[in-house]
Amino acid sequence: MSNVGIVGIGLDKLSVSQGSTALELSGNNFGNMLFTYAAHRQIDKSENVGFRNLDKAIDNNISKLLVPAANWINLKQDWGWLAEEIEQSKLPCVAVGLGAQLESLEEVSQVPEGTKRLLEVIAERSSALAVRGEFTAEVINKLGVKNVEVLGCPSLFSFGKLPKLRPQASNQRIRIGVGPTRYHLHKGNLKDKQQMLYRFAIREASSIYYQSEAYEIKLLSREDLSENEHQLAMSYYGFSNFSFFERALMEKGKYHTNLNSWLVDVAKDDVYVGTRIHGAIAATLAGTPPLLITHDKRTEELAESMCVPSINIMDFELNSLFQIEEIISTLDFAKYLRRAENNFKRFQQFYKVNDLSFKVDL
Structure with a gap:
């Protein structure tokens, strides 16, 4: 049976590293672990394929790519190389958690051409770009890509289930x-x-x-x-x-x-x-x-x-x-958990539409 290739950092190598070496392996932010980990835990039959040589992924029985993304739409990074990698792979590709790091919509015209191409390539190969929020959706729409869905970050559902919060204990020194x-x-x-x-x-x-x-x-x-x-x-x-x-x-x-x-x-x-x-x-x-x-x-x-x-x-x-x-x-933690429940259902539907098997822990 074919697998889903996760385009991202290597969690296994990161987990046995430390210090500056680990920081570099994380993409210089350990927060990147969360949405990468979520992709592996949520999607059935997934494996890491890194970022390069994605055209070779098909030789490893990979039939689809999933990109757990971050705030990639910015003025400093040009993602044209990744767009080329995905194109050369000729595989369907889905992106989740994509975000914009701009000060305002006025900066959209300065987004690198390669990043625009990445958005177009993934949008062509999936039902929609799953993005973090309405601001990112507006940015992508202004860049000419219209199939966008606001779902927040998938890392909140890293274990395939809804999160729960402990009630605050009284009469204690709060840590x-x-x-x-x-x-x-x-x-x-x-x-x-x-x-x-x-x-x-x-x-x-x-x-x-x-x-x-x-x-x-x-x-x-x-x-x-x-x-x-x-x-x-x-x-x-x-x-x-x-x-x-x-x-x-x-x-x-x-x-x-x-x-x-x-x-x-x-x-x-x-x-x-x-x-x-x-x-x-x-x-x-x-x-x-x-x-x-x-x-x-x-x-x-x-x-x-x-x-x-x-x-x-x-x-x-x-x-x-x-x-x-x-x-x-x-x-309002209750509102937080209610929205999580709604987004959880929408993530499940998004994965289903894109022919990805979401492992739900019932």
């Missing part, structure tokens, strides 16, 4: 897991709310989840770092003594090369707060209530399409985390 966003170390700005989140996390939180922060991931893995990197990091976090800083980061800092260990850790938290959508989804899969702080178009549209409990970063005040019980009481 807060924090997942901010920073791609490069810099001197910082005390008005930067992302930096404020990192400073809060290393002093007050139970856990800090790192997905793409190269310095912290290298430090946690005992890799060599320069004195300048140490000084930048201490300045960013507000430490003057490296021993104190290192001890705090080693105690609370976490990164994960496989989903199971991530879920084990975040299950220990009572609530997850952060600007990472896949941090919020990982928390949900572990039963931990999430609060997503939206900070760009991609997080805003996912919060909307999936009804993730959220607050815009412009409205977020760090001091509110010291009254986290009050915040939790205002969040």
Whole structure:
């Protein structure tokens, strides 16, 4: 019987790697694991085919390609090479979780031609492009591709079933897991709310989840770092003594090369707060209530399409985390789970229409 080829990162090799090597294998963001893992768990008879030499996939009894995508529609990446790979394979191809990382619709004209071609190629070979939210749908429509379906991110259904959240226990000290966003170390700005989140996390939180922060991931893995990197990091976090800083980061800092260990850790938290959508989804899969702080178009549209409990970063005040019980009481987790149920059914239908066997855990 023929198989479905998953076009994505290699989870097996990633799971036995660590530090900067693992970060590179993840596509420089461990959040990429979630939707890649979801594709393998959801689709019956699937196997990884990487990104290159897809024309050889048919020799391995592959009859269809599935692309678990991310925020690929942007101004920096030209995906023409992948469009060519898919064309040369001559196989049907389906994409899920596709997102746009643009500031506004005015930037659509600047999207690389190769990326436009990728959208056209996949749209020609499937019923529709399954995208993260309405903003991405608008972007793709303006690029001339009209068969688009808004489904959110498939990673919420990584185990083929609806997620459940634990009820918040009363009369206890709430353990807060924090997942901010920073791609490069810099001197910082005390008005930067992302930096404020990192400073809060290393002093007050139970856990800090790192997905793409190269310095912290290298430090946690005992890799060599320069004195300048140490000084930048201490300045960013507000430490003057490296021993104190290192001890705090080693105690609370976490990164994960496989989903199971991530879920084990975040299950220990009572609530997850952060600007990472896949941090919020990982928390949900572990039963931990999430609060997503939206900070760009991609997080805003996912919060909307999936009804993730959220607050815009412009409205977020760090001091509110010291009254986290009050915040939790205002969040509509029931709406989040209702939308998840609806999206779950729609994902099942989408896979069925595209002749993909969705493994549902009943």
